[in-house]
Amino acid sequence: MDTDVARNRVAWEQASQKHVREYDELLAQAARRESLTGNERRLLEPVLRERPVVVHLQSGHGMDDVDLVSAGAGRVVAVDYSVTAASAAQRRARELGVPAYYVAAEVPGVPLKPGVADLVYTGKGALIWMRDIDAWARDVATLLKPGGQLFVYEAHPAVPLWVWDEQEVGVRPDRSYFADSHINETFPANGAQEWQWTLGQIVTALVAAGLEIRVLEEYPEPFWKPVGQEAAAWEGRLPNSFALLAEKVRS
Numbered sequence: 001m002d003t004d005v006a007r008n009r010v011a012w013e014q015a016s017q018k019h020v021r022e023y024d025e026l027l028a029q030a031a032r033r034e035s036l037t038g039n040e041r042r043l044l045e046p047v048l049r050e051r052p053v054v055v056h057l058q059s060g061h062g063m064d065d066v067d068l069v070s071a072g073a074g075r076v077v078a079v080d081y082s083v084t085a086a087s088a089a090q091r092r093a094r095e096l097g098v099p100a101y102y103v104a105a106e107v108p109g110v111p112l113k114p115g116v117a118d119l120v121y122t123g124k125g126a127l128i129w130m131r132d133i134d135a136w137a138r139d140v141a142t143l144l145k146p147g148g149q150l151f152v153y154e155a156h157p158a159v160p161l162w163v164w165d166e167q168e169v170g171v172r173p174d175r176s177y178f179a180d181s182h183i184n185e186t187f188p189a190n191g192a193q194e195w196q197w198t199l200g201q202i203v204t205a206l207v208a209a210g211l212e213i214r215v216l217e218e219y220p221e222p223f224w225k226p227v228g229q230e231a232a233a234w235e236g237r238l239p240n241s242f243a244l245l246a247e248k249v250r251s
């Protein structure tokens with residue numbers, strides 16, 4: 001494993017202890033089924049109506065898995081390289097009677113059968129941990145059945161540039177939209193390295209892997225705000241998140 005990826009994995013293993021410490025709160029939160037956003041529900045509704053088998057890449061605390069099943073998914077197979085995160089999510093799914101099954105493994109290189117997924121779901125802080133976006137896109141294409149769909153809901157790639165100032169919108173002088181990576185100063189900390197992929201790189205990687213883009217929407221709202229933090233950058237003038245729906249071409 002690449003040394004930066006290995007260091008990030010250690011950081012995530014430690015950060016995921018949060019899912020164990022806050023197990024009861026997360027269980028109560030999962031039971032409320034409020035994890036999927038309105039945009040996610042709107043875009044996923046036609047796919048979920050077909051009771052798809054979902055593969056959730058980088059599933060984290062697994063709250064979305066509970067929502068995906070209650071919104072229609074037949075079952076979810078979720079993959080995350082943090083054993084701590086996967087175990088806590090598995091325990092929660094079992095307690096809630098949700099058909100979600102967790103595999104502790106690295107992405108890309110997911111050890112599932114090719115063509116197992118009607119829908120690959122990912123995002124909310126996932127793509128920034130991918131060292132190789134082309135290898136990620138090939139994994140997605142391999143996991144999907146012909147005609148299967150990929151859904152991504154993610155931080156907009158421009159987000160690392162925004163200054164977190166309550167009064168003024170601004171661009172950080174130490175960041176570039178076209179940089180390869182930067183060091184994460186907040187969660188999950190420990191100097192974790194986040195990779196930056198432009199929208200163009202993400203779309204191009206998916207097209208090269210054999211997917212057709214069906215939807216690409218950009219939103220002013222961030223998918224996540226640190227508790228107590230406000231920023232003028234989140235008030236409607238700048239892109240802060242995006243959703244993408246793509247289909248594996250039937251050959």
Ligand SMILES: C[S@@+](CC[C@H](N)C(=O)[O-])C[C@H]1O[C@@H](n2cnc3c(N)ncnc32)[C@H](O)[C@@H]1O
Nearest residue numbers: 012058059060061080081082106107124125129
């Ligand atoms: C910010 S969380 C987002 C996960 C999920 N969408 C959520 O809302 O909880 C990122 C997750 O990606 C996982 N992760 C990061 N890099 C990974 C990799 N290369 N392979 C597998 N999992 C990875 C981490 O362990 C973490 O649980």
